[in-house]
Amino acid sequence: MNLVALGRVLRRSWWWVVLILLAALVGGWLATAATPKQYAAETRVLYALDASGSIQSQLQAASLASQRAAVDAQLVPTATILAPVVAEIGDPDLTVEVLTPLTVATAQATVLDVVVTLPDADEAAAVANGIVSQLQTRAAADPIVLDPANPQAPTYTYTLTTLLPAVAPTTPASPVLIINLLIALAIGILAAAVFLGVLVSRDNRVYDLKRLREVTDAPVVGTVGFTRGRKGVPVQRDIAALRAALLSRASGAATWLLTSAGKGTSAARVGGPLAASFAATGEDTLLLSTEADGKDASPGLTDYLAGAAEPAEIKAAAPVENLALVGAGTRTDASHDLFAHTSAPSLLGSLTNGTGTVIITAPGTAESADATTLARLGGRTLVVVTAGKTTDDDLARTLEALTEAGADVAGVIWATRA
Incomplete structure (x- = not known):
């Protein structure tokens, strides 16, 4: 068994191991209590x-x-x-x-x-x-x-x-609690080892770039490291390097669709800082998100596509100069139908007209059809892959769904802990 892989699984599932050992010890204690004393x-x-x-x-x-x-x-x-x-x-x-x-x-x-x-x-x-x-x-x-x-x-x-001479013993000869607990602990350790072995054998997460390049031919356009913590922010130099990589792949006005593969870093966590980085260079930039925010009830993209709002009503100024924001707006079960409507391309064209760079963030293909539907409207697609979270299957399914939808997959963004 690969010790590195075992360490990764143990770090992620250590509490299961603790529960198995505790259950074994409790079982040993109960067995001792239930066994007649001799x-x-x-x-x-x-x-x-x-x-x-x-x-x-x-x-x-x-x-x-x-x-x-x-x-x-x-x-x-x-x-x-x-x-x-x-x-x-x-x-x-x-x-x-x-x-x-x-x-x-x-x-x-x-x-x-x-x-x-x-x-x-x-x-x-x-x-x-x-x-x-x-x-x-x-x-x-x-x-x-x-x-x-x-x-x-x-x-x-x-x-x-x-x-x-024989005297009445005060301590039972059996069962012996310490012996039963040691036996139970040995059984627990064996069960935990089997459990970890199964997890290691079934663990198909992508942990490093070498493995990423083995499971996909899509180029890695950039690596973004996030600071520690649940709400870690991306390292600015990584965002700047990603922006430069995208500029080298598209001259002039460009639209980039970002989506994520499986669990891990959402496209919005990369797309927001990336749009701000484009705007900081003086480029007129539009950040458009289809990921609904329950805290924001203001009109957004879906309201515009449904004819319930005008472009001026859904565009919000960002703290960064040259950057405009468009939220998801009112989402319903049929919202993705708005993106597939024949009028969607012309409406989006009117919305983004005059903007140098458009960054669109959408949930993963396993969560909604937004990414695959928007991918048909032009632009280039980037898939966010999170180290230690995204699996081989997640990435394969995402790329397959995007390819079948006719997306121009430009590559993947490798998201890690800084």
Whole structure:
């Protein structure tokens, strides 16, 4: 997986990763809370055979004690030991069948460890101590003769000393919250990794100029960097460079239609500063927008095309000298039909007559038909592509729609963060 692509996706979707991890941890906590608690009571017993005498006899006694511990370890989880213990406790829910898999005995040399795990801590301790009592009873009833060939040889009995008596545990052996949380976290990390992998594989945003040139043959006529923040403004030198690039492509009066491809920077955010830049050079400039502004109820382009307003009524002076503004005006569901009407070219010609440069901004083709309709009226079209926002598909669909509409696509404008 490309680490750069992963970093981009993670920067954009980090909160999803946080939610996945939190959901996993909550799931681990809920699973712990819902799982019945089990308490493990442990007891430890030392086996000894008191055989005084020669060193050989003592070594033999130690070996027999070790063997006895090993035999008892296998005997503990059987009915032979457990049945009397169950009968003594008297719990009808506690049977040998239930207790057998919950009882573990392990012998190491002459030491026997017995662990009993049950939902009731007191009962677990009682069973563990009961098992030791049974082992002691059996050992006392099983005398050992070290030298069977000698009728006068003394007999010995095993001594079982409790090193660690079983007590009722206060902390459950399972479920263990920290372990469950770690398991849940590992599952969450795996799920987050899969989620990010899917996002990376499906991410077809255009992040750099190299990728942009791979997905389209349209020339990049300029790059406009915007300052940081949601309402960042374009860098003036970039706008000046874009204006110079457009002047080199069209001598004399020119009309430029700007639209955007997919999500990202709107055409108006580039078109406004670009028109102001043309006007600052002394060029009579008209900025015409079809993007409706809900805050502006003044007459605009649609009112003029509908015959409800005169050019003088819809043109507004801008703070910049030599620049006139025409807003979208009253927009309805049928507004784009006004642009497609046979009278639209002559009306727009009358509106722009005598203007050196006309900048028209329109929503993306996925949002409305304004751009494709206006593209038929002449002029050259520029498509705004936003780094990290516009996708391959967005750009391809926009260019296809404009081409099918007969637009003269002059190129794309690359919008980035400065």
